[in-house]
Amino acid sequence: MAFATEAKADSCMHLYYAKGFAVEYFPEYKRLTIHNPWGGKSAVYYLYRHQKPENLPEDAQAIQIPLNTIATTSCTHIGFLDRLGLLASVKGSCNLSMVYHPEFRKKAAASLVVDLGDNYSINAEKTLSLQVDALIWSGYGQQDA
Known part of the structure; x- marks a missing residue:
């Protein structure tokens, strides 16, 4: 069986703006390649729905979708997640005091969202204790991005 890096895609999403x-x-599965905006190595993720495919490379970053729980390191992600209808999935975020989204502030006030600290020095223990499906991390300002 050929590995995904050797396989030919059935189709490709044609992007007009992004x-x-x-x-x-x-x-x-779907292969998602995220290009590094600062010119470094791209990140590749393999998204699958039910059972992890056997024909992925051994070192593949495989993610079962849909995601049920999310944490984010930037308050700027909250608006995008709301627009996608995913606000209920957010279980943790950095800098809760800087989030001005009314619905999200209600969640935070009701302790339905955990404050993960400052986005430049995230509280790893709190983040890991949430056991979320994915952590959305902003590469902005990171030295190794």
């Missing part, structure tokens, strides 16, 4: 990523469709 340039920071590419999505390729395979029978058992």
